[in-house]
Amino acid sequence: MYVRKLLYLQPENSSQVYQDAFETAGWEIHIATEISHAQQLCEEHKFRVGLMNLTPGTEKSLEQSIDKFIPPSGHTEWVALLSAEQMRDEAIRHLITSYCYDYHTLPVDYPRLFTTMGHAYGMASMAYQQTNQSIQELETNQMVGVSPAMQRVYRSIRKIANVDMPVLINGKSGTGKELAALAIHERSMRANGPFVAVNCGALPSELIQSELFGHEKGAFTNAIKQKLGQIELAAGGTIFLDEIGDLPFNLQVNLLRFLQEGTFKRVGGTQELTIDARVITATHVDLEKAVSEGRFREDLYYRLNVLHLRMPSLAERENDIEVLAKYFFDKFSDQTTARIKGFSQEALRRLHHHAWPGNVRELINRIRRAIVMAEGRLITPVDLGLERRLSSRRVITLAEARAHAEKEAILRSLRQAKGNVSQTATQLGVSRPTLYRLMEKYSIST
Numbered sequence: 001m002y003v004r005k006l007l008y009l010q011p012e013n014s015s016q017v018y019q020d021a022f023e024t025a026g027w028e029i030h031i032a033t034e035i036s037h038a039q040q041l042c043e044e045h046k047f048r049v050g051l052m053n054l055t056p057g058t059e060k061s062l063e064q065s066i067d068k069f070i071p072p073s074g075h076t077e078w079v080a081l082l083s084a085e086q087m088r089d090e091a092i093r094h095l096i097t098s099y100c101y102d103y104h105t106l107p108v109d110y111p112r113l114f115t116t117m118g119h120a121y122g123m124a125s126m127a128y129q130q131t132n133q134s135i136q137e138l139e140t141n142q143m144v145g146v147s148p149a150m151q152r153v154y155r156s157i158r159k160i161a162n163v164d165m166p167v168l169i170n171g172k173s174g175t176g177k178e179l180a181a182l183a184i185h186e187r188s189m190r191a192n193g194p195f196v197a198v199n200c201g202a203l204p205s206e207l208i209q210s211e212l213f214g215h216e217k218g219a220f221t222n223a224i225k226q227k228l229g230q231i232e233l234a235a236g237g238t239i240f241l242d243e244i245g246d247l248p249f250n251l252q253v254n255l256l257r258f259l260q261e262g263t264f265k266r267v268g269g270t271q272e273l274t275i276d277a278r279v280i281t282a283t284h285v286d287l288e289k290a291v292s293e294g295r296f297r298e299d300l301y302y303r304l305n306v307l308h309l310r311m312p313s314l315a316e317r318e319n320d321i322e323v324l325a326k327y328f329f330d331k332f333s334d335q336t337t338a339r340i341k342g343f344s345q346e347a348l349r350r351l352h353h354h355a356w357p358g359n360v361r362e363l364i365n366r367i368r369r370a371i372v373m374a375e376g377r378l379i380t381p382v383d384l385g386l387e388r389r390l391s392s393r394r395v396i397t398l399a400e401a402r403a404h405a406e407k408e409a410i411l412r413s414l415r416q417a418k419g420n421v422s423q424t425a426t427q428l429g430v431s432r433p434t435l436y437r438l439m440e441k442y443s444i445s446t
């Protein structure tokens with residue numbers, strides 16, 4: 001029979017379930033009575049479904065440590081088992097809505113519970129397949145993303161790659177324009193030729209001409225020998241010109257000639273040279289506006305914009321945020337950071353709510369920083385630099401200021417005590433139950 005693995009978190013003294021019933025229904029049940037054991041099992045097995053028994057008296061400690069046993073892959077859906085009475089507790093309802101796919105009230109109605117678990121398994125498997133799909137995309141063109149917006153990008157790249165014409169890519173900074181240009185090149189008939197990238201915005205205007213088109217010996221004071229330009233170096237392949245809007249107006253005509261006739265002259269040269277390179281350009285500014293303001297040649301704009309690709313910003317690709325975060329986490333983790341197992345639920349929530357002005361590049365930087373900064377097993381919002389800050393411009397009430405200070409003190413103390421709640425409580429001069437209550441109030445997890 002097809003076996004699905006189930007992690008059952010059953011604190012001691014909680015009501016028993018009939019293990020045989022699960023096995024007959026095709027579930028291989030792994031029971032943990034303690035969080036540490038659940039954590040260990042999560043590292044050894046791939047559970048798609050977890051069942052947690054919220055026995056009265058244990059739910060509080062579960063709530064505080066739930067982040068710890070969420071497997072690093074994050075593809076496990078949880079179902080809570082609890083009494084109808086417990087459902088009246090607001091904290092428990094919060095726990096269920098934040099962490100669980102569904103709940104089941106006791107006594108156990110096995111057929112109904114198995115249906116719920118079957119659905120949870122389906123949902124978790126779907127999420128897992130989606131991540132895997134993105135990794136397949138990655139193998140072919142190093143781009144990760146499962147969102148509909150990225151699926152459109154992949155489809156466009158496949159089509160554009162087959163047609164040997166200029167491409168204009170636009171999108172905000174850090175959205176992956178250069179990566180898309182490389183993907184086009186690698187899927188095109190020029191894949192065996194060079195891919196040469198030049199950032200026109202990063203070069204001083206007096207150097208751009210010689211950088212792009214090369215120069216002859218003696219063309220200017222420092223031209224002690226002949227130098228080939230980047231366009232010449234891209235012969236047989238693709239030249240990618242990033243920030244094309246920054247190309248000085250006087251050089252735009254040279255590029256236009258190259259696009260129209262495939263010819264150019266080195267600086268200081270008289271000979272007309274011919275090479276074959278596909279031109280892909282990118283911009284984060286509105287080139288049409290630059291044309292209407294007279295800063296960019298209209299004829300060049302139309303020559304460059306034969307095929308067009310728009311890279312969506314990260315905020316438009318919400319489904320990709322978590323996939324990318326986990327991808328970069330795996331990429332940048334190494335043996336020295338092996339103790340860090342993934343992201344806390346709060347960290348994932350903050351990643352989703354952040355506006356991402358710097359797009360994927362910003363995400364990469366935040367993950368790299370978090371891997372260095374994290375002190376616990378899971379990355380927190382503070383590690384990512386995404387802790388909620390109170391706006392300095394807004395007038396705050398005394399109650400808000402007090403709450404802010406209280407939260408900061410708890411976070412700092414927890415960090416110093418490496419997540420040890422008893423030690424933190426002693427340090428802050430409060431009892432453990434009070435600290436737990438405050439942590440719940442401020443959504444702090446260890």
Ligand SMILES: Nc1ncnc2c1ncn2[C@@H]1O[C@H](COP(=O)(O)OP(=O)(O)OP(=O)(O)O)[C@@H](O)[C@H]1O
Pocket residue numbers: 142143144145171172173174175176177178179180242284360361364
């Ligand atoms: N979909 C993606 N999957 C994986 N990595 C990505 C993705 N998009 C961007 N990146 C990574 O993000 C970083 C920024 O991407 P890239 O340089 O291509 O952006 P850009 O739009 O050209 O930025 P800019 O306009 O600032 O030059 C790179 O390290 C790139 O590898």
